[in-house]
Amino acid sequence: MASPALTMSALLLDTSKHTATVQTTPIPTPGPGELLIRVHAVALNPVDALYSFKPLGSSGRVVGSDFAGTVVSSSPSSNVASSESAFSPGDRVSGFLQGACSVNDRPGAFADYLVCPADLVWCVPDSMSFEEASTISLCGLTAAQALFQRLGLVAPWDSITKPTSQAREIYALIYGASTSVGLYAAQLLHLSAKHSNTTVHLLGTASPARFDLLRAAPYSYEHVISYRDADWPSQIRRLTLDSRGVDIALDCISQNSTVGQVSSTLRDGGKLAVLRSRAAGAWDASLVPAHIDPLYDAVWRGLGERVQYHSMILEANAEMRQFSRDFFGWLSSKDGVRLQANPVRRMPGGLEKVVGDGFMLIGEGDAVKQAEGRKEEWMRPISGEKLVYSLVQ
Known part of the structure; x- marks a missing residue:
């Protein structure tokens, strides 16, 4: 697979305006035991909108959690088990990151590329679309x-x-x-x-x-x-x-x-x-x-990292990290699809439309009121569906 360009588009937190905007930013470099992933689809969760409109941390962080995409490259680590180092460029994977949902700076998923620990992604079967796979992890x-x-x-x-x-x-x-x-x-x-x-x-x-x-x-x-x-x-x-x-x-x-x-x-x-x-x-x-x-x-502790909200701190938990590895390993089974994906509503427009459309539908207060006045078919009230944006056409 060809090397990506040096920069990418990403949805970055803007704390001064209580929102997130699409900007150009450097492509991240995978650290030991991490994968560089080209993101094909992202799924929205209410928490993504909540902490974009009511930010906890600093500006410039990539927001968003759920993703699915293809492996671009990896950074080797002697501590990574053989089953986790078996990913190759082009492999279809899915997982989630914490995004801007904490005071402590954590990476997010709503970008053209991201890095993620190799043991916290799962192999997406060929029978499942990237859009469907993006709804499962978190x-x-x-x-x-x-x-x-x-x-x-x-x-x-x-x-x-x-x-x-x-x-x-x-x-x-x-x-x-x-x-x-x-x-x-x-x-x-x-x-x-x-x-x-x-x-x-x-x-x-x-x-x-x-x-x-x-x-x-x-x-x-x-x-x-x-x-x-x-x-x-x-x-x-x-x-x-x-x-x-x-x-x-x-x-x-x-x-x-x-x-x-x-x-x-x-x-x-x-x-x-x-x-x-x-x-x-x-x-x-x-x-x-x-x-x-x-x-x-908190589900975030499944990532094995310390989580800090305004007044609450949850320390890193090795047992929860291992549980996540076991869960993602089970999802990766070659026996077929383990879980049926949530019903998907494919939203038009890519990253540029996440805040103005998607966050309006899953947000709170004024955001919901704004969404109610929209006439587009994809802006109908949401129930029993997952909002998904495709980043690769």
Whole structure:
């Protein structure tokens, strides 16, 4: 593969104007154990817009998280295992970076080229498009961390050390079933159940417009309840054995009253995972019973780096880094596609349109109001889809 030019286009943070703009910047150089990747597609997450409009760090940082592309080159390292050094120019890979989502300076993905540790990307099968692959890494890992690290289910790549002839039966709730994390969580839950000889009764909440999607494979919900129903927690409990409640729950919204409502569906001793910390103040802790401890951790720690927000510091965690490596290694299987990608909305225009179009749709407050006045077909309200931009035509 020919060497790239010395400069590239990238979406860079502008803290003075509380936004990000496309600028020309030098192409990064891979360090030991890293890959230089030509980015073909990027997928948007709400956190990308949030920390562009409400910046935490300094200007000039590349924003954005999810990406898919092709390997250009690598920088060798004696510490990189053979399975991780096997990438060659032209290999199709996907992963995510932290972008501008911290005070400490971390690289982002919304650029023509990026560098990423070789052990934190996964091989994209030929049957999957770059656009589809770009939707999986961050939200898929978020779901996997919640289910397997915090709620204690068996990961589909784990070795089973105990006999599994004795089948288990559990009731599980995913609140926000049609969110990106929720769609991957349902798939991972079924794969875990099959791997560990477990019968799972999967219950979810969503908009009625998404019921058919969620009842079909690979999500295969047994029951889906409208989150708009005032008594939805009671409906969930009535669907469980003896109305005792669910064994595990994942709150993919974790905002305002949702954590308290989801906690009310748990059986005695049930476990709840959330996606926002209590310290962030996003949800009302007063509504959660004292005996329930909503389990939280930041997906960014899966990158093995120290993360600092305004008043919260999360130290680097080697166990979480290894979990990410295991997850991406499992995704890289040659047996075929492990996870079905989120439904994709292909957005026109490339990097130049990310802030003015994409961030308007997934942003908050004034951004949402601006999006509501737009008439273009691709600016319709988003639900059950992932916004994706192609950088290579």
